Amino acid sequence: MNAQPQLGWIGLGNMGNPMSGRLLEDGYPVAVYNRNKDKEEALRAAGATTADSPAALVQQADVVFMMVSDDQAVRDLFTGPDGLLQAQTNGKLLINMSTVSPGISEEMANLSQQKGHTYLDAPVSGSVKQAETGQLVIMVGGDEPAFQQAQPLFEHLGKLALHLGPTGSGNRAKLAINTLLGFYTQGLAETFLFAQQHGLKLEDMQTIIANGAMGNVFSKIKGEAILAENYQAAFALKHLAKDLRLAKAEGLNTPLGEVVHDTFQRAEPALGEEDVIAIMKHLQRD
Numbered sequence: 001m002n003a004q005p006q007l008g009w010i011g012l013g014n015m016g017n018p019m020s021g022r023l024l025e026d027g028y029p030v031a032v033y034n035r036n037k038d039k040e041e042a043l044r045a046a047g048a049t050t051a052d053s054p055a056a057l058v059q060q061a062d063v064v065f066m067m068v069s070d071d072q073a074v075r076d077l078f079t080g081p082d083g084l085l086q087a088q089t090n091g092k093l094l095i096n097m098s099t100v101s102p103g104i105s106e107e108m109a110n111l112s113q114q115k116g117h118t119y120l121d122a123p124v125s126g127s128v129k130q131a132e133t134g135q136l137v138i139m140v141g142g143d144e145p146a147f148q149q150a151q152p153l154f155e156h157l158g159k160l161a162l163h164l165g166p167t168g169s170g171n172r173a174k175l176a177i178n179t180l181l182g183f184y185t186q187g188l189a190e191t192f193l194f195a196q197q198h199g200l201k202l203e204d205m206q207t208i209i210a211n212g213a214m215g216n217v218f219s220k221i222k223g224e225a226i227l228a229e230n231y232q233a234a235f236a237l238k239h240l241a242k243d244l245r246l247a248k249a250e251g252l253n254t255p256l257g258e259v260v261h262d263t264f265q266r267a268e269p270a271l272g273e274e275d276v277i278a279i280m281k282h283l284q285r286d
Helices: 016-025 037-045 054-060 071-079 102-114 128-133 144-157 169-197 202-210 217-228 237-249 255-271 276-285
Strands: 007-010 030-033 063-066 093-096 118-121 136-141 158-165
Touching: 007 016, 007 054, 016 030, 016 037, 016 063, 016 128, 016 144, 030 037, 030 054, 054 063, 071 102, 093 102, 093 144, 102 118, 102 169, 118 144, 118 169, 136 144, 136 169, 144 158, 158 169, 169 202, 169 217, 169 237, 169 255, 169 276, 202 217, 217 276, 237 255, 237 276, 255 276
Parallel strands: 007 030, 007 063, 063 093, 093 118, 136 158
Antiparallel strands: 118 136
């Protein structure tokens, strides 16, 4: 990879927007594509170029990142009428940072290879703040040489990038860590609910957690959200519910895994657009 590869970015949601913005700020030429064109405007104003389709974008980029919602969005992005694999080009590095199933990565990696491209699955651990500050943890599956090629770019996006094994390994690690996120989220909410039911002040409970061995960044941020009854989505509950479905499809059947999966599936219809910690509201209603 030369010093300044042309980059492409697809998907400008809560995470994709600040991540692509960091690459742009750090001096890389970036072309962007998003189905909702309004989301392209801020990056265009900051110096990005835009493309009319994934196929058009991959023709002008050496490396294409993508951060989209689910397996179907990934399949459409690669194989749709104007998809990445419809372009008459080869030799591109395609980096899928979406949280999706290992199976879709294995399928798209195979199709990419047939077209002369290289595919990495590289989902991230972290939320909007970590995306904005380049403090994400990046979990990577795919060929080692492709990881080494991408590593200088990952350094602009995260504090750590780990190559975990063949295609799908990054996805499996992301499902594992988001299962733990489900445990933490429901556990914190249940702790506050138990305290509330026994007449304790939630502010005092937050202080106890923050000053004890169980305190961490997550409990601080989400505890403060509970206190403020602020459930605006940093990471939407519907996304964690989806991730837990994916984990279950990969064999998650432990006692806690079953419970947290079922809780989030029940909560999703009413609270899916709110933050994950809105699980507190679901538990209060149950």
